[in-house]
Amino acid sequence: MVKREKTKDLLNLSRQELLEKEKGLKEELFKLNLFRYAGRVEKPHMFSLVKRDIARIQTLLNSKKEEKNG
Secondary structure, three states: OOOOOOHHHHOOOOHHHHHHHHHHHHHHHHHHHHHHHHOOOOOOOHHHHHHHHHHHHHHHHHHHHHHHHO
16 A cells, blocks of 8 residues: 655655655555455545645646746
């Protein structure tokens, strides 16, 4: 399971580190979905938490992209 971090901790990470964290979270979401379709979900609240973390990282990546462009 990927460690959950707060936004202020994510702000200090580089673009590459954010991309790596996003990749790890997407892998975790994929595994959760596999368990969902197999009918063995132990922690259903994890779906929303992982999706929220992915959205948080994507927002930071977009803001870094905008800062770079202008």
